[in-house]
Amino acid sequence: MKKIIFSIILLIFSINSFSQIELGINKSIGGNKNKKYKDTTKGRNVDGKFNDIKFEETDITQYLIITPERDTTYLDTTLSIKKEYKYNYLRRDDFGLMPFANVGQTYNSLTYNFKDDNLLPNFGTRAKHFNYLDAEDVNYYHVPTPLTEIYYKTAFTQGQQLDAFFTVNTSKQFNLSVAYKGMRSLGFYQNTLSSTGNLRITTSYKTKDKRYVANMHFTSQDILNEENGGITDESIPFFETGDEDFLDRGVFEVNFENAESLFLGKRFYLNHTYDIVKPNDSTQTNKLQVGHIMMLEDKSYKFEQSRSDDFFGEAFKTNNLVDRNEYERFYNQLRVDYTNGIIGNVQFNVSHNNYNYGYDKVLYLDSGTIPNRIKGDILSVGGKYKKQYKGFLLSGEAQLNVVGDYDSNFLSAKAGYKLSENFDASVGINHHTVAPNFNTLLYQSDYVNYNWKNNFNNIKTQQIVFDIKSDKYVNLSLDFNTITDNVYFAKNEDGNVKPFQNSATITYLRAKLQKEIRYKNFALDNTVLYQNVSDENNTLNVPQIVTRNTLYYSNHVFKKAMFLQTGIIFNYFTEYNMNGYDPLLAEFYTQNQQKLGGFPRLDFFINAKIRQTRIFLKAEHFNAAFTGYNYYSAPNQPFRDFAVRFGLVWNFFL
Template identity: 50%
Template sequence: MKVKHIFFVLCICMTVFTVQAQEFKPVPEKKQKMSQRGEEPLNRENRSSEKDKTGKRKEYDINLYKIISHDRDTTIVDTTLTIEKDYKYNYLRRDDFELIPFSNLGQTYNNLGYSFDRTQALPNMGMRAKHFNYDEIEDVKYFNVPTPTTELFFKTAMEQGQLLEAFITMNTSKRMNFSIAYKGMRSLGKYQNILSSTGNFKLTANYRTKNDRYGLRAHFYSQDVLNNENGGLTTEAVSDFVNGVEEFLDRSRLAVQFQDAESILVGKRYYLEHDYKIVKQKDSLRDNNLRIGHTFNYETKYYIYNQDRENSLFGESFVATNLRDRSQLRKLFNEASLSYTTKTFGDVKFKANHTKLDYFFDKILYLADDSVVPNRLEGDVLAVGGEWRHTIAGIQLKADLLANISGELGGNYFTGRARYQLNDDAKVEASIVINSKAPNFNFIVNQSDYMDYNWRNNLKNERTQSLNFSLKSKKWLNADVSFTSLDNFTYFSGLTPDAQVAPQQSEDAITYLKVKVGREFRYGKFALNNTIMYQKVGQTGDVFNVPELVTRNTLYYTDKWFKKALFIQTGVTFNYFTEYFGNAYSPLLGEFYSQNQQKIGGFPRFDVFINAKVRRTRIYFKLEHVNSSFTGYDFFSAPNQPYRDFIIRFGLVWNFFS
């Protein structure tokens, strides 16, 4: 199906481009004003066009090409080339400053920092190491564009493969938009049995009636992640790697834990939200409306771990060959809401929802002591809550509250936020997050062909309280400060040497302080972009581990060449994080686990890049980890999992408007 999807999307994109795309005529040079950051002026070069009924050409400003988030915040399609775009030019299509990737594209990432701003009253499936490229409901964007808009993303992979994303959106009318996108990736990797193959296929729709009374947003999302798993390097291979033994500079010669395993995560989601204004009054004195809404979500996921033969890394197994663990989650969600909006009280919403959860395995296990590991957790949960939004004296206020009132899975959350625009450049924001929910399902129950990986636990709700402050200013700095308290923190433990990984719950509270500051300094055509993060954890033991300091510094040069037809951006990026007991990876569980036997970090990473922009095409060329061969081979993303050697990668992002 992945081949069909990507072929279909590419055919649409290329057809639209070939048949409908118009060449933009640049305005005279004296009328163009473009900064050294590659920002585009609002002129003819920055407009799309089409013919109206009279045959005359209509023009559209780029500001009309809108991207709408799940929270209904609106941005515009951005075709500029900035250093922030370079940071987001990766597999995840977002800034991965707080992550360090594994050696192959499409594998998992280890966390260098954590955020607790997303709230939920119900547990997730688990297998969190497999969800970095898995888009949740909050990650889906909707669009509103005056003409068909297309984006092609391409980047080379690590070995024998490519990364490609094709996207097109169009409005069939001023009120109806749809989009289709597919991101596909395949990469063999440098080590044995480490192939990755992923696919993300997405359809969205966004509609409002002419009188603005009825509105609808919907999407379908199919996502899959397939990884060959090798368990990391053996102890002897780690020694050969660190010592830089010449024979093993060909990484495919290094011995790995096993070569016969693979993991697969597949998810499909059908999502719809719509609302209708049953009362609408608008005049010079009042602007009131009463709105009813409904949200529907049906999502299925399954995770499979296959292995040809048992391996002592995970202990004894019930069967010696053809091991197969499969877990699955089905979630059906319906919510009804009633909203009332006035100028005096803002937007007040009352909501009630019902969730049916079904987490199950494909077999029933009978243990030697005649006990049975349950193969299913299911139930119905009812929840009620409310939301409030208002702007008072220029301060944007938002609050959201939800509590489960029936069912075995208790949970609740509260979020409050205040945002204020100080001036055209700077804005400040403060928020509070309080969340209580049951641990993920794979902490509570698990079944496996490996004997030690079967459990049924009664765990307390995890409780999180977080205070967050931020300042955003291009002139001064960007700063984010968060202080989080974690109670009943649930984790997978590998803190006891030679013991099997198992779920644990911390009896003591954990405190977590994170301070992240960003500032760019410019001098002529040169710039120095800096991001520094400081973290401090208060805990008993080595349960919640993060590096104390993480930094990224980029020195780069920008200019316009060839009569300003080419915008160039070139420089070097330095990345570093201090040593810490980084979490180790378990492919059997699809999870990271806490350990205190091996530290990672303390190694520098230098990336040299040359980026260019020609009209709406951005070209990227990067020499990643250029210092790998002369600053030592002690670089790991996780225990026994090496980071990437020096590699040259390139690609482009191409936007065009019909």
């Protein structure tokens, strides 16, 4: 693996040395497309002299990134503290998530956002979905020249991460992109190998008159984890004492060493629109558009164990245990959008879902029959509204199942005001009713206690949201939630994990504040989250305080050839009843017997930007040895020890 990574990086450096174009914003070429330039990499003659070469002006703002909602931004090759926060396995800010010991394992959630708009139960196995890209996570592109991005970062013990991305416009009408993120890491504890892959292929097409626009993508994703159930209860005292004989984490006894899980997902997605009536100029604002979305998605989850273990209770057989469930969804939506300068944008849509979840066989037990399938069809209707007037923005969305077995619905409304370029404020309400995840309704296993068929009530959530966005003053988000009939996993009186429904109403308050304070080349970036839960049954556990504080220094060095950022990141959350992890279900479960948390995590980083390359070096959790070995990601799941990791993100343009 190391040889492959090294060869790829060496090849990229070779290509870059002969083909990278320096980009700017109307600086190096002064806006004159016919001006002659001496290109020191492409225009050298055999005799060593330089030819005069003409090339078109290329602006970084021409490298467009288009979201599934068709909001557009452009490529950002700068180095900032936000880039540091996103430089991780998930490639997004992981504030509020507690990673497990090895890269590619799951994350324990320290906070929850109950805003949702799905009308079908989810597949389940939620612990495997942190690295899973849903349809709304896939972007599309439009570029003037071929663009490549390479993300690389070291992992743990014979481990590497690589995310390679390439996109090109074959014409002004058609774009193609291909990306693959691969990761393999052995880890420090016994039987914790992780190996994952995320393939993404996208295409975008529009006619010359821009009436017809189509975005399509295909994804194939796999997440493989060896499972060990965590270290044994007897090993915990040896971990917490910090004895030198146990600093080699491979010596710890784990609950089992003969199991692995595999989560697979494939998806084909198409979203295309046609403008029946299109504005001819800026004074004509009437627009009538029809659109269609089609999505076919398959998921499967398999847990294998060579020999049964008492960790999961009694089993039907002793060898070669295999639990496998699968889910197939075929989705179509037809919509009509009308836009008018006075009334705004109005959309009406009708959707059809065909779903099929389950197993290969019916299970007959002494306690009853466990069916093998949940399948059917759902017909939904809905609408959207959006109106912007000066600094005001009003938006709303609603959808309702009208035919089918699940009477789900959601409603959201939002009002916002933009006071200035540096100040936005908004308030919103969200209501959602949906059936619990499929794996809480139906599950089959070779272990006796992991078989059930439930008829839970719909989960009902209401949310009020208030946001202020101002980098100049403060970024503040506040949401108040009520959750009724929440479904959760917990251990029963026999110590086996099962799904339960909380008939009581939970109230959940979150307040998140972010503010950066600057003085010359120094900055202190602060993110603080406060949470409060009222739940008489103690089924939703979160820490009261989660904080991240970063003190860093930024400056240009080496005659401005390099931009440097270096600093220390402090992470902390208060002690609470942290959720446990069940590897057979790939789900977290509520527990109220053991409080964890209350330990600091300190990271030291040095990052640099040279042209379009960002280089990252970090000493992670460097305080581990002197603040105590009491750090856990979940019960019996120790957090990561001190480690030095490095890598880069590199954009280059052909």
